[in-house]
Amino acid sequence: MNVEQQIEQINASLTKVSDQIKAHAERAEKEIKAHAQLSDETKASVDKLLVEQGDLKAQLRAAEQVLAKLQNGGGGPERVKSLGEIVVEADAIKNFNTNTQGAVSVKVGSIHAAITSGGASAGDLIVPQRVAGIIAPPDQRLFLRDLLNWGRTTSNSIEYVREEGFTNNADVVAENPSNPKPESDITFELDQAPVATIAHWIRASKQVLQDVAMLEAYINGRLTYGLKLKEEAQLLKGSGVGLNINGIYTQATAYANPGVVVQNETMIDRLRIALLQVELAEYAADGIVLSPIDWAQIELTKTTDNAYLFATPRGLAVPGLWGRPVVATKAMDADDFLVGAFRMGAQGWDREDANITVSNQDRDNFVKNMVTILCEERVGLTVFRPEAFVKGDFDGVQPTPPASSTPPASS
Template identity: 65%
Template sequence: MTPEQQIEQINANLKTVGDQLKTMAEKADADMKNRGTLDQQLRADIDKTLTTQGELLARLSTAEQLLAKVQNGGGAPGQPQSIGAKITESEDFKAFSANPKGDFKMSVQAAVTSDGASAGDLIVPDRIPGIQAPALRRLTIRDLISWGRTSSNAVEYARELVFTNNAAPVAEGAQKPESDITFEATQAPIVTIAHWIPASKQVIADIPMLQSYIDGRLRYGLKFKEEAQLLKGSGVGLNINGIYTQASAYANPGVLVQAETRIDRLRLALLQVELAEYWADGIVISPLDWAAIELTKTDNNAYLFANPRAQNLPGLWGRNVVPTQAMDMGDFLVGAFGGALAVEGWDREDVTVAISEHDRDNFVKNMLTIRCEERVGLTVYRPQAFVKGDFDGIDADPGTGG
């Protein structure tokens, strides 16, 4: 395809992309007028189309430069000479042809190289679309618990302290026994989790997909911190009082276990929850501890309960196991996560990303501030429904049955 044909095709594609952007802009205006927000899918389509437009403009510039070279050279780009052409057109060969005596030898450089005189002008670097992001941790703690919505800065609730149960069989006409229940009023604050980054206004305008990428990274960073707060927030100051923080400490209920393993200890922790009149439905441990459990073998080096060829979901004793790096190696948490019976999360404000130039001296520097925040809370109604502990005293080598 000649440079003229390339330019004609690229211009046709640019017209198509321009028409698509015009249609999207009209739809975006309608969304902003009707709802005050821009549809996320429409925003993604606009970013993708703008990226395509930028790539076409870059190709157009390359084709125009190639056309200029052709026109300045008075014709099509010269084709590399063959070895035979280089020999027959050389002055040495012409002199030998006029007086063919002896042998004729000539050194010919025939390799195609990246030099500008060879094929260098045809070489352009490949560009992989998008940005190669680092690995992201799988976030799981939020999905373990039920969530509600609130419009306040705190969630108040009454928690039962003591129940004296004097129910008993009663003879006809006799005084019925009296029971007693005492409560305490408590509350969980709604916490704001937020962060921001500065960005050049020109960069955001010139690279549309960068804004979407930054949005995603800021949202992930927010949820990463939320996961740590929900699980192990200290409850001090502006921190959430996490589930692990409020859970009861592990204590063997009195069951004698020989050659105790990690699996044994987790079963005893489940028993501790059951003896507190709750049903534990989940186990949260470090991926390192879960790997050690899965690699437990018999004396014959056979896997004790895992099948490497099967697609088994993590589970022990009929409960779901959630391996997460939010849990430190050697620690565990078991409890009644589901059903909002023992714990419940609260969303006051969903994750929002705001961009503003009205921050400090942003306006005069053409800078933008991109802020991402959310407001969440956590209520642990029954701390006894959760048991936390560690694997201290258990051999950490999975090959020994630990």
């Protein structure tokens, strides 16, 4: 008996046992109505059936696990496929060169010159057993998206309520107050955020399309990276004009020291005061966004005996200040900063996951054996309270000065 037959037999037995349990339940209901208790015979039968049902369910789970392993080649849990594998394994892509219908679209979750098999383009990659090929520029990791909560939308715009202010008048009151209890006030404003389309494309030859390894590498690397890089810039500093997202930095509240006196103010001091400004707006800041240049300046802070305060060149250190993670991104200009409550003060929205469309019906592609590869996505952003974010610059503060590695002597 194979595994499929075994599962079928177990399911049949489970159905039979369930029917028997149902029949005994009806009998038990009658006995309780008539005698206010169950007979020993009925109770013993039900107990036996419940044990048998549990055993059958355990056997079913075991058989299903065996079947899953067999379907996956006898290995462990099925590996999650990469974006490139999803595209190149799609039947539409496999049959593209015999397909005369035009465009092929494959949903994958996330390239200006045409890519061909010529020596000046992708030819080096197609040489059999060649180890070295295109040396692409290094990709940076994008973290701003990870600071936000994300949801899904089915519309081309998002209507939401923006909190403009909160007056907290909560107070203690008597058990039977003679005056009305205190009233607090929250001011809201109805707002709307558009869903933006972010896209780019390249042209490639049919020969390159047949080179599965190269196509997969480009989808996983350059296509996705280029799209997400633009998304990073839009989420942070989108102007909100025309087709652009209204970015967090664009809407954030300007930095203003609430009255803290700081001696010899540094970049680190200013960031701490900005965190305080968010806290005074009734939010808890959970992230800091800096330019890589400014973060390097802070990381290179040393003590008087040249020991690093924030980093160690010999190991890994999670970027962070004042207990908050630091996101260093080129989307932020040098000398500017952004701190805020990213999880509570804003939310990102996915309307259309990144997808790849391959077509030979673009301009003269068909007669030139070329294809157009388009990558695009649709995303939106809502900022519920601008006061939850503070933006500013480091003008007027000195770079982080050397710090003493030993405490000052007491007078």
